[in-house]
Amino acid sequence: MNWQTLPQQLANGIFQGSIYALFALGYTLIFGVLDILNLAHAAIFMMTAVAAWYLIAGLGLNFVVALIIASIVGGLLGVLLDRVAFWRLRQQHAPHLSALISSIAMATIFEGMVVLLPTLGADADSRIIGADLHHFPAGSIPSGNLNFGTMLSLPPIKLLVLVVALLLMFGLQYMLRRTRLGREMRAVAESPKASALLGINIEAVFAKTFFIASALGGVAGVLYALTYNTLTSDMGNAVELKGLAAIILGGMGSIVGSVVGGFIIGLAEVLSIALGGSNWSDAVAFIVLFLMLLVRPNGLFGARATRTG
Amino acid sequence: MALLEVNDLAVSYGQIEAVKGVSFSVDEGQVVAIVGANGAGKTTIMNTISGLLRARRGQISFAGQDITHWPTHRIVAAGIVQVAEGRAILANMSVAENLALGLAAAGSRRHEGGPTIATMMERFPILGQRSGLPAGQLSGGEQQMLAIARALLAQPRLLLMDEPSMGLAPLLVKQVFAIIAALKAEGRTILLVEQNALKALKLADYAYVLERGRVALSGTGAELAGNQDVARAYLGGL
Numbered sequence: 001m002n003w004q005t006l007p008q009q010l011a012n013g014i015f016q017g018s019i020y021a022l023f024a025l026g027y028t029l030i031f032g033v034l035d036i037l038n039l040a041h042a043a044i045f046m047m048t049a050v051a052a053w054y055l056i057a058g059l060g061l062n063f064v065v066a067l068i069i070a071s072i073v074g075g076l077l078g079v080l081l082d083r084v085a086f087w088r089l090r091q092q093h094a095p096h097l098s099a100l101i102s103s104i105a106m107a108t109i110f111e112g113m114v115v116l117l118p119t120l121g122a123d124a125d126s127r128i129i130g131a132d133l134h135h136f137p138a139g140s141i142p143s144g145n146l147n148f149g150t151m152l153s154l155p156p157i158k159l160l161v162l163v164v165a166l167l168l169m170f171g172l173q174y175m176l177r178r179t180r181l182g183r184e185m186r187a188v189a190e191s192p193k194a195s196a197l198l199g200i201n202i203e204a205v206f207a208k209t210f211f212i213a214s215a216l217g218g219v220a221g222v223l224y225a226l227t228y229n230t231l232t233s234d235m236g237n238a239v240e241l242k243g244l245a246a247i248i249l250g251g252m253g254s255i256v257g258s259v260v261g262g263f264i265i266g267l268a269e270v271l272s273i274a275l276g277g278s279n280w281s282d283a284v285a286f287i288v289l290f291l292m293l294l295v296r297p298n299g300l301f302g303a304r305a306t307r308t309g
Numbered sequence: 310m311a312l313l314e315v316n317d318l319a320v321s322y323g324q325i326e327a328v329k330g331v332s333f334s335v336d337e338g339q340v341v342a343i344v345g346a347n348g349a350g351k352t353t354i355m356n357t358i359s360g361l362l363r364a365r366r367g368q369i370s371f372a373g374q375d376i377t378h379w380p381t382h383r384i385v386a387a388g389i390v391q392v393a394e395g396r397a398i399l400a401n402m403s404v405a406e407n408l409a410l411g412l413a414a415a416g417s418r419r420h421e422g423g424p425t426i427a428t429m430m431e432r433f434p435i436l437g438q439r440s441g442l443p444a445g446q447l448s449g450g451e452q453q454m455l456a457i458a459r460a461l462l463a464q465p466r467l468l469l470m471d472e473p474s475m476g477l478a479p480l481l482v483k484q485v486f487a488i489i490a491a492l493k494a495e496g497r498t499i500l501l502v503e504q505n506a507l508k509a510l511k512l513a514d515y516a517y518v519l520e521r522g523r524v525a526l527s528g529t530g531a532e533l534a535g536n537q538d539v540a541r542a543y544l545g546g547l
Contacts (some may be wrong), residue, residue, distance in 0.1 A: 010322035180413060186397050187410055197359060199385030199414035199463065 007152040009274040013226075015158040018165035018268025020160070022220035023239050025165075025172060025245040026213035026259035032253030033209045036096055039103040040081050041217050041243070042236025043110035048074030048218025049225035049235065050114055056140050063141050067222050075211035075217020081106055082210040090206075092094045107236075113232045134231040141226050150151075161223045168216060169259045176255065185209055189253070242269075245289045251302025260300060264288060310373065311336045312359070313389075313467055313497055317365035320350075320357050329522040330367070335467065340489075340499045342530060344475045344506040345519035351502040353396050354519075355471045358500075359391045371467070379510035387414050388466030392473060394502075396456040400445025404436055406457055407444050412481030418464050429458045442446045457488060468492070468499045474502065486512065510534035 019255045023045060030038045052070035061069070082201065085102040109128040145153045176182035187195040188205045196202055223232045246265050250257025265285045292299065311334035320328040328350040335341045343351050354361045358369055360381035369377045376384055399407055408426045415423065430437030433454045441446060444455055453473060462467060473489065474482040486508050492499060494510060503509035510516050513530030518539065526539060533539050 037414045114429060181411060183402075184411075186402060190399050190401050191362065194393065194399055195393050196361065196381040197385065197393055197397060198459070199382050199390075199416060200410075201380070201382040203380075236475065 003204035004151060005274065011152055011154055011158070013267035013270035014263060015154075015161055015266070018162045019220055019224050019227075019239065019262075020242045020246045020266050021262025022165045022168065022219055022248070023243040024221070024262045025152055025169060025255065026220075027243050028247040028250070028253055028255065028258040029172070029213040029216070030107075030210060031247065032255075033185050034086070034206060035189070036086065036099040037103070038081075038213075039100060039240070039242075040085065040107040040110060041214070042240035043107040044074050044081065044214045044236075045217045045221035045224070045239060046109055046233060047077055047114060047221075048214075048234040049221035049231055050117065051134060051218075052225065053134060053231050057137050063226060067168035067219065070222050071218045073213040074221070076215020077110075077218075078210040081209050081214070086206075087203075094148035107234060111233045113269040116299055123228040125159065132138075135229050136226060143192075144246070155227075157223070157227050161227065163224065164257075165218065165259065165262075169255065172212075172216070173255050181205075181208060193246075242266075242285055245285050247299075249289050249292050249299055251299030252273050254299070254301035257299055257301030311335060312372060313500065314368075314370040316356070316368045316370075317370065318354065319365045320353050320362055322353075323363045326365075328357070331517075331519070331522070331524055332367075333517050333524065333527070333540070335498060335500050337498055338496050339514045340493045340497075340501060340512055340530075342476050342501045342503060342508055342509040342516040343519055344503055344516060344524075344533075347504065348415055348521075349519040350522040351519055352471055355391060355394075355469050355500070355502055358384075358469060359428035385414055385463065386418070388408060388464075389469060390414065390460045390463040390465035390467070391469035391471060392456045392460045394471040394475060396449075396452045397398070398444045398447075398452050398455050398459075398539075401443055405440040405442055407455055407459050408436070408440075408462055411462035414463035418508055420464070420472065423464050424462055426462065429462055433458050449477055450484065451475065453481070453485055454488070457485075461492075466498065468497055469504065470499060470501045472504060474508070482508070507534055507540070 004105050017044045027038065027041050030036065030041070048070045051073040055066035055069055057279070058062055060168065085106040086099055089098050089102060142156045145155055146159065147153045176186060184200045184205050187198065187200060188202055192202055195205075211268070220239070221236070225235065242265050246261035247258045248261070249264060250259070250261030265288065268284045268288045269281045277284070296302070313335040314492055315334065316332050318328055318331045319326060322423065331350070331354060333341070343354065345351055353362060357364050360376075360379055360383070367377070368375060371387055371389060374387070376387065399410070405426065408429060412426060435451055436455055437456055439451065444452065447455060457473070466470065470489065474485050477485060489499065489501065489512060501513065503508055509531040510533050516528065516530045516533050517524050518526040518533065524531065
């Protein structure tokens with residue numbers, strides 16, 4: 001390994017980790033509050049990026065405005081997902097496996113829907129986003145590189161991703177600890193029955209949780225698509241397993257854990273490439289996870305409370 | 310008019326009918342007890358009033374409104390607050406946070422001069438001393454006090470207490486009943502479900518003896534408590 005490139009590799013790892021962390025935040029929030037693994041999270045990640053693409057390429061909106069609007073769209077898609085995929089199962093006290101399968105079905109439906117969406121511009125006849133690789137128009141995001149000495153150079157978007165990931169992590173942590181909604185979410189996570197008896201509207205808490213979690217996943221999707229300037233209907237797949245690894249590594253349901261887990265996976269992946277094992281980069285994430293689980297079966301910050309009632 | 314009126318209530322778990330046409334009422338300022346053996350349907354009645362279970366038949370009215378099909382959060386908002394069996398405290402949250410959730414449950418019923426977390430900690434000093442601790446670290450008796458304090462912060466018009474003495478040592482049982490007696494003295498309206506029948510009957514203005522999902526007997530607490538036949542037949546020979 002060339003030590004000269006180490007700062008650059010670390011920065012790349014942190015960027016990659018930020019994307020995983022952002023994705024994992026929403027993932028872990030839904031798991032923590034609802035006790036279900038939402039495998040349609042990656043589809044929301046992709047759908048939100050598609051929404052941003054329409055806003056930027058179609059309406060010519062600034063990427064920051066598009067990011068905000070698209071994340072709201074992502075949040076609303078999350079609420080829709082909850083109503084369609086999980087609500088009925090909840091009413092019938094269906095086992096967790098049913099919810100898991102239902103979320104996979106919704107992911108497939110979302111991906112199918114995107115394929116049917118009309119494209120913009122010259123290739124309007126082609127109605128396929130999935131098969132084509134879509135790009136954002138040139139100049140959608142600030143170009144050029146920020147140079148930090150001779151050994152580190154970063155495009156501004158990567159720095160933005162890191163800042164957004166950290167801000168959202170702290171924001172989410174604050175919301176969960178200090179606000180009434182956060183307290184209600186933690187109460188529902190621990191005991192839906194006790195929460196209901198405290199006058200908490202459980203269904204409203206579920207809907208808000210899905211909104212926030214999906215908006216977060218959506219932000220990750222938009223930033224990922226903007227950074228790599230690619231958009232496909234299966235773009236969520238690459239991040240999904242890494243996000244899952246991140247939340248298990250960090251401790252299921254832990255906000256800080258999911259972010260730290262995301263960074264560890266991102267760094268491990270990039271460093272494995274730097275060490276010459278590019279074929280191993282996917283495996284490394286899971287080797288790290290495997291080793292961690294041997295030492296700490298509940299993950300880094302895990303000691304997930306047992307849910308009652 | 311009674312504050313709570315339950316008419317011909319029937320509740321089933323699948324094919325099994327746990328409550329089979331029960332009727333009773335609770336007047337404002339009254340303590341009403343429902344006693345009976347394990348499995349008689351007492352908790353099922355409480356949970357149906359709170360909206361956690363659905364009635365198969367019958368009607369529940371509260372302050373003149375039919376609440377039979379209301380969701381739990383709306384029933385709480387109307388003023389029916391339950392101290393659930395097994396205490397249902399939020400073990401991972403601090404004592405103070407549990408109390409804050411109780412206060413939030415008062416919602417629009419919260420009135421000037423009503424209880425605050427500070428006044429509740431004065432009333433139950435142990436909760437003040439333990440306010441920062443996760444509620445799961447409290448002893449059983451302390452958890453019951455927390456559950457009661459939390460319910461009182463919600464400023465209930467009707468307090469449902471489901472087996473408040475369950476699983477507590479005799480000394481603590483005495484303490485819990487002293488708290489209920491104090492609440493009665495304050496003029497609170499309470500529906501109390503207890504296996505500790507004699508203690509509940511002595512406290513209650515009126516009581517119902519439940520047997521296999523039906524009301525077998527009713528009368529004033531004193532009447533039922535003094536009736537040896539009743540005790541032998543329905544209350545496990547107390």
